[in-house]
Amino acid sequence: MMISRRPLILAGLALPAAAQAQDIGSAQRPLSIGVTAGPHAQVMEKVREIAARDGLAIRVVEFQDYIQPNAALAAGDLDANSYQHQPFLDQQVRDRRLALVALGKTLIFPMGLYSRKHRRLAEVPQGGRIAIPNDPTNGGRALVLLANNGAFTLRAGADFRATVADIAANPRRLRVVELEAAQLPRALDEVEAAAINSNFAISAGLNPVRDALALESADSPYANLIVVRQQDAGAPWARRLLAAYQNQEVKDFVATTFQGSVVPAF
Incomplete structure (x- = not known):
């Protein structure tokens, strides 16, 4: 589902391709930047200014x-x-054969473990259900976070590519439930705990610094990116966009705005 925060402008459709490329970023042909709702959208509005x-x-x-x-x-x-x-971009490029590349780093959203029923992960009962994102890279990231906080043990060498099959020891027989990342905050009433990306946690009114049972460190390798098509990586407008974002x-x-819940990666 897509929601535009600005009226859709179709100017330039009748222009030659060279003229359209020349005008990208003008008032008549603004750059269209896709973001997920919440902090990414809030920050991009600042970048727009x-x-x-x-x-x-x-x-x-x-x-x-x-x-x-x-x-x-x-x-x-x-x-x-x-x-x-x-890691998510790499997986998408590989699985969907997309000609997309990273332009530069933006923000780090530490993933956190949240619960409406418990104040510590150790309180989750035997056989309790814990929800994680269902996309491969964030799902693996959640499993590593859970393992690092004592929920279970992963096989040696497991990283963000881990799956539920990589759980090597699970003495409490915790059940991992895979859900779409955006739905995880809504699932908190139905599970014992959930691993939620900070952009969705913040949008749901959660404060990662205050509310998370456990949180990835701020030096997490999962820096978010501005991504463009391969042929646009060297375009003048791309350099200007990155400069506007990577700004004091x-x-x-x-x-x-985020009081430590979101960390600049530039």
């Missing part, structure tokens, strides 16, 4: 899932997106 002072026009387009922003970018409906980390004003906005 900064870019506008440089004469670069941006239209922010919100999505409610992790799959459609890449599909829309590959199809040419977006010029860039900002919502995913490198953005760092200050993130620090003030």
Whole structure:
């Protein structure tokens, strides 16, 4: 599902391709940037303000899932997106044969473990259900977070590519339930705990610093990215977009708005 935060502008459809490329980022042909709802959208709105002072026009387009922003970018409906980390992008490129590349780093959203029933992970009862994201990279990331906090043991060498089959020892017989990442906050009433990406946790009113039973460290390798099509990686507008994002004003906005729940990766 896609929600536009700006009126859809179709100007330029009748222009030659060269003229359209020249005008990308103008008021008549703003950059269309896909984001997931919540913090990614909030930060991109700040970037939009900064870019506008440089004469670069941006239209922010919100999505409610992790799959459609890449599909829309590959199809040419977006010029860039900002919502995913490198392992997720690599998996998408490989599985869906997408010609997409990272332009630069943006933010780190530490994944956290949350519960409405328990104050510590150790309180989860025998056979309790714990929900994790159902996409491969974030699912593996959640399993590592759970293992690092004593829920169970993974086989030696398991990393973000881990699956439930990599659980080597599970003395409490905890049951792992895989759900779409955006649905995890809503599932908290139905499971003992859930591993939730911070962008979705914040959108649901959770504070990762205050509410998480356990949280990835701020030096997590899962830095989010601005992603573009391969042929656009060297475009002038792409460099201007990255400069508008990797800006001290953005760092200050993130620090003030999210109070440590989101960390700049630049």
